[in-house]
Amino acid sequence: MNTDFPRILTLLRKERGISQKQAAAELGISQALLSHYEKGIRECGLDFVVRTADFYGVSCDYLLGRSPERTGAQITVEDIPDADALGKENMMRGSGSILPTLNKKLIANALNIIFDLLHTANNKELTTAVSSFFNLSVYRMFRILYSVNPKNEQSMFTVSPAAARAKALAAMVLLESKAEEIASGIDTEKAQALFISTQTLSQNYPLFASSLFNLIKNAENHLDK
Numbered sequence: 001m002n003t004d005f006p007r008i009l010t011l012l013r014k015e016r017g018i019s020q021k022q023a024a025a026e027l028g029i030s031q032a033l034l035s036h037y038e039k040g041i042r043e044c045g046l047d048f049v050v051r052t053a054d055f056y057g058v059s060c061d062y063l064l065g066r067s068p069e070r071t072g073a074q075i076t077v078e079d080i081p082d083a084d085a086l087g088k089e090n091m092m093r094g095s096g097s098i099l100p101t102l103n104k105k106l107i108a109n110a111l112n113i114i115f116d117l118l119h120t121a122n123n124k125e126l127t128t129a130v131s132s133f134f135n136l137s138v139y140r141m142f143r144i145l146y147s148v149n150p151k152n153e154q155s156m157f158t159v160s161p162a163a164a165r166a167k168a169l170a171a172m173v174l175l176e177s178k179a180e181e182i183a184s185g186i187d188t189e190k191a192q193a194l195f196i197s198t199q200t201l202s203q204n205y206p207l208f209a210s211s212l213f214n215l216i217k218n219a220e221n222h223l224d225k
Contacts, residue, residue: 004065004158005049006040011155012056012063013038027051106218109211113201120193121186129179136168136175 013023024034027048036042053060059072066072111134118127143164146152154160159167186194201209 003040005044005063006038007155007158008063008065009052010038011153012052012058014153014155016056023055026055106211106215109208110215112208113205113212116205117194117196121183121190123182123186123190126179126182126186129175129182133172133175133179136172140165140168 013020016023018026020034020038021031024031027034028051029048033042037044037048049060049063053063056063058070059067061067061072062070114130118130121127143157143161146156147161157164198209198213201212205212
């Protein structure tokens with residue numbers, strides 16, 4: 001059994017808010033055996049995986065860590081919702097919502113420009129490095145917010161908070177260096193296509209350019225402090 005199974009098995013039980021004794025009774029095994037499964041001491045059979053998946057309402061692929069989606073779906077480009085799509089998940093509610101809404105728009109619009117420029121560069125390694133950098137940045141900030149409530153289950157993650165902070169920061173530094181190295185080696189023709197000025201940005205991205213300009217200004221104001 002892979003190492004994800006014990007972690008996800010524990011996470012699902014704690015999210016349900018039930019004890020090992022209760023879960024074991026529902027799953028038809030002893031508490032001691034469930035404890036061994038959750039600690040990764042023993043491996044279970046396929047029948048237990050299926051029974052557990054049914055009990056928690058998830059797929060076997062999710063339970064085994066083969067898919068981050070509880071349904072077991074493998075996400076595709078078409079499955080990813082547009083950031084501008086209307087819906088409850090896109091709404092900022094309550095007092096103090098103006099600032100996060102403003103910054104969300106600035107960042108999302110600036111990212112639209114960055115990823116369009118990556119499309120123009122047409123360099124897989126550069127796109128991967130830049131994307132991984134942003135992924136880690138979001139991951140780090142999400143973990144900070146996740147840590148606010150001590151009741152949130154740490155078994156959602158495979159890396160401890162302290163290790164995640166250090167490793168993610170180190171990885172981001174390496175990714176930035178790698179992106180710079182790749183960018184410096186882009187051929188002349190592609191480099192010419194990536195000629196950038198405030199004028200070209202305003203012309204090519206009339207809806208997004210002002211967000212990027214404001215983001216740059218805010219970032220450099222922060223750096224000057």
